[in-house]
Amino acid sequence: MVPPVAEKNPKELTTHGHTRVDNYYWMNQREDPKVIAHLEAENAYKEAVMKHTETLQDELFDEIKSKIKQEDESVPYEKNGYFYYTRTVPETEYYLVCRKKGALDAEEQVMLDVNKMAEGHEYFQLGGSSVSPDNKLLAFGVDTVSRRKYTVHFKNLETGEILEDAIPLTTGGAVWANDNKTVYYVLKDDVTLRSERIMKHVLGTPVEEDEEVFYEDDETFSTFIYKTKSEQYLIIGSESTLTSEYRFLNADTPEGEFKIIQPRTRELEYSVDHFGDHFYIRTNLDALNFRLMKTPITATEKDNWEEVIPHREDVYFSDFEIFRDYLVVSERKEGLTELRVMLWEDGDEYYIEFDEEVYTVRPNVNLEFNTDVLRFSYTSLTTPNSIFDFNMKTNERELLKEEGILGDFNKNDYETKRIYAPARDGKKIPMSLVYKKGVEPDGENPALIYGYGSYGYTIDPTFRLSILPLLDRGFVYAIAHIRGGQINGREWYEDGKLLNKMNTFTDFNDCAQYLISENYTSEEKLFANGGSAGGLLMGACMNLQPELYKGVIANVPFVDVVTTMLDETIPLTTSEYDEWGNPNNEKYYHYMLSYSPYDNVVAKDYPALLVTTGLHDSQVQYWEPAKWVAKLRELKTDDNPLLFHINMDYGHGGASGRFQWIRDTALEYAFMFDLLEME
Numbered sequence: 001m002v003p004p005v006a007e008k009n010p011k012e013l014t015t016h017g018h019t020r021v022d023n024y025y026w027m028n029q030r031e032d033p034k035v036i037a038h039l040e041a042e043n044a045y046k047e048a049v050m051k052h053t054e055t056l057q058d059e060l061f062d063e064i065k066s067k068i069k070q071e072d073e074s075v076p077y078e079k080n081g082y083f084y085y086t087r088t089v090p091e092t093e094y095y096l097v098c099r100k101k102g103a104l105d106a107e108e109q110v111m112l113d114v115n116k117m118a119e120g121h122e123y124f125q126l127g128g129s130s131v132s133p134d135n136k137l138l139a140f141g142v143d144t145v146s147r148r149k150y151t152v153h154f155k156n157l158e159t160g161e162i163l164e165d166a167i168p169l170t171t172g173g174a175v176w177a178n179d180n181k182t183v184y185y186v187l188k189d190d191v192t193l194r195s196e197r198i199m200k201h202v203l204g205t206p207v208e209e210d211e212e213v214f215y216e217d218d219e220t221f222s223t224f225i226y227k228t229k230s231e232q233y234l235i236i237g238s239e240s241t242l243t244s245e246y247r248f249l250n251a252d253t254p255e256g257e258f259k260i261i262q263p264r265t266r267e268l269e270y271s272v273d274h275f276g277d278h279f280y281i282r283t284n285l286d287a288l289n290f291r292l293m294k295t296p297i298t299a300t301e302k303d304n305w306e307e308v309i310p311h312r313e314d315v316y317f318s319d320f321e322i323f324r325d326y327l328v329v330s331e332r333k334e335g336l337t338e339l340r341v342m343l344w345e346d347g348d349e350y351y352i353e354f355d356e357e358v359y360t361v362r363p364n365v366n367l368e369f370n371t372d373v374l375r376f377s378y379t380s381l382t383t384p385n386s387i388f389d390f391n392m393k394t395n396e397r398e399l400l401k402e403e404g405i406l407g408d409f410n411k412n413d414y415e416t417k418r419i420y421a422p423a424r425d426g427k428k429i430p431m432s433l434v435y436k437k438g439v440e441p442d443g444e445n446p447a448l449i450y451g452y453g454s455y456g457y458t459i460d461p462t463f464r465l466s467i468l469p470l471l472d473r474g475f476v477y478a479i480a481h482i483r484g485g486q487i488n489g490r491e492w493y494e495d496g497k498l499l500n501k502m503n504t505f506t507d508f509n510d511c512a513q514y515l516i517s518e519n520y521t522s523e524e525k526l527f528a529n530g531g532s533a534g535g536l537l538m539g540a541c542m543n544l545q546p547e548l549y550k551g552v553i554a555n556v557p558f559v560d561v562v563t564t565m566l567d568e569t570i571p572l573t574t575s576e577y578d579e580w581g582n583p584n585n586e587k588y589y590h591y592m593l594s595y596s597p598y599d600n601v602v603a604k605d606y607p608a609l610l611v612t613t614g615l616h617d618s619q620v621q622y623w624e625p626a627k628w629v630a631k632l633r634e635l636k637t638d639d640n641p642l643l644f645h646i647n648m649d650y651g652h653g654g655a656s657g658r659f660q661w662i663r664d665t666a667l668e669y670a671f672m673f674d675l676l677e678m679e
Helices: 033-049 051-065 465-471 490-494 502-517 533-544 561-566 574-580 586-595 623-635 661-675
Strands: 011-015 018-022 077-079 082-088 096-101 108-113 125-131 137-143 150-156 162-170 182-188 195-202 211-215 222-227 233-239 244-250 259-262 270-275 278-283 291-296 306-309 315-322 326-333 336-343 349-351 360-363 373-379 386-391 397-402 414-422 428-436 447-450 476-480 526-531 551-555 608-614 642-647
Touching: 011 561, 018 586, 033 051, 033 623, 033 642, 051 465, 051 661, 096 125, 108 125, 108 137, 125 150, 162 195, 182 222, 195 222, 211 233, 233 270, 244 270, 259 270, 270 315, 278 315, 291 315, 315 360, 326 360, 336 360, 336 373, 414 502, 428 465, 428 502, 447 502, 465 476, 465 661, 476 502, 502 526, 502 533, 502 586, 526 533, 533 551, 551 661, 561 574, 561 586, 608 623, 608 661, 623 642, 642 661
Parallel strands: 447 476, 447 526, 526 551, 551 608, 608 642
Antiparallel strands: 011 018, 077 082, 082 096, 096 108, 125 137, 137 150, 150 162, 162 182, 182 195, 195 211, 222 233, 233 244, 244 259, 270 278, 278 291, 291 306, 315 326, 326 336, 336 349, 360 373, 373 386, 386 397, 414 428, 428 476
């Protein structure tokens, strides 16, 4: 079958006296029948090319689904006299949101049956849900389009009635004042989807009369609201990539005015929680890797901040959890997450110990101040997610639940390790590996390397049920912890953004090269995968060194960097200038142009490529990968498969159900297995 050939309609785009010609600019009209017809033609071509793998895809779907518990329940947590949890029932895509009053053996109340709510919708996503302080009302958000534009609804938990109040175009959650009738929510801009306004709604009053509490007029910032762990204060946050500003209001007085904690100062980042008479503040003030400060509620500006935990050059301070007698600090040292327990009274401290070489640990739900018990989650590439209660006084830990993997899964059949690839500038790039025991580095193993490398987001080594079909077939799975993430602290992030962005791409290719040189795999058996900004990573790495990869899977890829960052009407653009740079500045324009995957496609051989997107994607618009695929079809000189999978019902996060995502994963694996001629 002949692949679709997109119509070429040249459009000149001139910036800083430099002209680019975009032949496929016309694809950015979502409602244009010509665009839809082209996308449907791409889907038809993909279906035709992959038709001989349909049985394999079905088998992979069944293989993965068979490992998922049909009937399951989350670990309950207690709040305000109730135990809250979710549970699933067999052969359903969604879940039930439940609670029990007073004890775990009490009668169950199903607050929301998401399966029933999702009926008739191709996509359904529940946003944040929150119960009023008197336990009688539930606020929850709903998105049925996958554009992340949620409508907030309210339910009377005593009568089951859905109230008439319905608030559209929100981020999905609502925060209760302590009067049980006033809620605060975040309103989005309908075009850019920027979270720009904090609104106040009183139940029973017209939504059109809701009061604007705060408007963020700087288009590079987004705003949000939450309640402190103490439930005494409402906190409005406003953040850009590099700068923060927070406001507070006593939750007992929703008629009051929010007060600024510390006015925004360029490149000053901070976050806030409350305990006793102080706000506790995690900040980068004179601290690249952040430190912890506290300040009296009556005097909150930074001149009054007092240090609690100092800055350390070799440790990244990522978060903190306050208890009456303890402070628990989440840290990252030498690429590993750690939990540090500190006693308020005498300053003694210790670290919770773990056995595996590579793992991920983080606090779980900890709503109570007056307790000796810390709840945390632990996982690794071989250990399914596990929830523990840890007694900070006795150091005893209790395993409450380990994620159940059905079938013949045994975590001891797999091995995980950390290796370091030499980057071309001398840096050592960490990689987390997992493979089945018995796999030897003989150059014959298929391998999949995954990466992201943006926004300071670290892809931690957590258990991935979805990769078991790969491991069980002899694959080596690798996560490349490249610059642009934060695994080695803030400097690691700074060295992979803005005018250092090229480090992200060369790091990934150097990791791929190292896997090959150390005989974990070969160029004929190595695949790469990344999504969103990780899709940009895939495109840039392909342009730089296509010979390294047998095939590449780029999910919802951000590949038309320059055009998108020049268009302030596209969601997320203005808020990301501090990540990528503002191309209205000539220096950043030309640097972006040097790596933008779409702009750097040339006539040469590329690896086999599977690209995925969603028509309603709110984060990376579908036309970016559509244009990229069209240009690759036009220019590439190889005969390798180039397939484009467009989901016409979903957005950035893919399918919303419990099992629907497996179809996409099965397609990706069938794509790889077919290229490897694996049975």
